[in-house]
Amino acid sequence: MTTPATNNALAPSADLRRRGQLLSFEEAWALFFILPFALVFVLFIAYPIAYALYLGSDLSAYPRVLTDPIYLLTLQNTFVFIVFGVGLKMLLALALSSFFVLPGRGVRVISALFLLPWVAPHIPSILSIRWMLNSDWGMINTLIFKLFHVDGPAWLTQPSYGMLSIITVHIWKYLPFWTMIIVAARLGIPKDLYEAAKIDGASPSQQFRHVTFPAIAGVFLTSTMLSAIWSLGDFNSIYLLTGGGPMERTNTLATMGIRYAFRKADFEAGVVTMMSALPVLVPLIIVLLRRLREQR
């Protein structure tokens, strides 16, 4: 057994290490093995992050962004998107996990189909939804007209419907992934816990509350936080559906940052916009790091 290198003297491979050397034989090899990733990390992650902080230190960009009424609307949209998009998605995932843990061939087939939105590339499927939701010729409003003889809403060209459509697409795309994470966690719960609960006369809903939920609460919380982080970075659900329109009223920080930088060629404003997510992003990342490291 190799012990962690801090216990050098006791390690069986100690004969391979020469006293007084900075690195042991295997540590020198470890350095070699880590080198490719270290290069990638420094050149393409650490340096861009440092560069972003440098761009964000340009104080003249802040008044430009903060006085833009669209920016304030964007903050509000981002809040709505995260609270409803992530909240609804995770609650639905929890609810649907009760369906997908059921045994049987039918459930397995449905679960394979249910994963398709997550497996299919974003671009064609979100553009397909964009066409479906077109208020003049889309499949959805055609259907509404046939069934109820009324004109359906302007799904993409009216800001509040736009946000609703964006949140729906986001849930459509990412619900399968999180549902399956929760299903995996539920399948890992020891069966005797349920046997014991049944002997005690617990109803299915009591079993859920007293056995299932406590057992998966950790995974559920971690997943929700991770999903919140990644949803902040969800560019495609917005850009491909409404493009942030009409009149920039359905942007989130992710699309607005890109817009400042690449449409208005104002890189500093773009970085400042993205950086306004840091007060949420950084605490979430720190909490997640702690939670995931504790597991090991």
Next chain:
Amino acid sequence: MNDASTALPRRLHETVLLGVLGLVIVVWSLLPIYHMVVLSLTPPREGFAGHLWPVNPTLANYVTVLTQADYYLAQFWQQLGNSALIAVAATAMVLLCSLMASFAISRLRPRFGSLVSYLALVAYFVPATFLAIPFYQVMGTYGLLGNQLSLVLCVVAFATPYAIWVLQQNAHTLPDELDDAARIDGAGPLQMFTLIYVPLMLPTIVAVGAFALMLSWNEYLYAFLLLSDESRFTIPVMLGQFMADDAAPWPLLMTSGVIYMLPPTALYYVARQFQSSGMMSGSVKG
């Protein structure tokens, strides 16, 4: 299997209720993809009709796409090839970097191992979109803007941390005795890596490789920022161009979308057979 209903035979109304729920789930999941297929079978001029099923189904759109007989699709095959080439190159690099790093962290256990795995985890959490602006600038500094290598490196940068994390989780299940036996037989780290670590990690390598392939194949934002020449575009960038105007032939967009969707979908269902739920394993623990 966790619920009380499984111990007893399900009652009729429960079966009906589950059937309805299953139907709702299937319709919800498949409707946009079904719509894509319907539109791909619709003659280009009838794309505005909002049909629920193809009224005059035709394969003409597929012929148009495959023969590149439209302005938007003039370089379809070239772009499909670009997507494939970038995905394969990126996946190879992701596997190389992540296998080497995870081997070092979990089998050689250097003092700096936990720092590296910590940094990988941080990089995994940062949403890629938030680095798009500085990444673009930095690629300019490296002189790689417009070069497909920049997209490869982008995928490598964002997929490797996840790959390291998953590989590391699974590497812990390999018994230490294997390495000790190899050491006694005089194997160095290089032999331990090629003869023990890589072969034993094969199922995880398949899962991680499939993840990297799909991430690269799907990447839109970075591809659209970093590539400027149409002959270097990947398929997502080409598809995104259709958004420029509603007069663009959307049935053709949906047709190329269907073709573009097939490889990752097939790959996913094959990889799923190989290692059930492996693609998600290790992604969330806690």
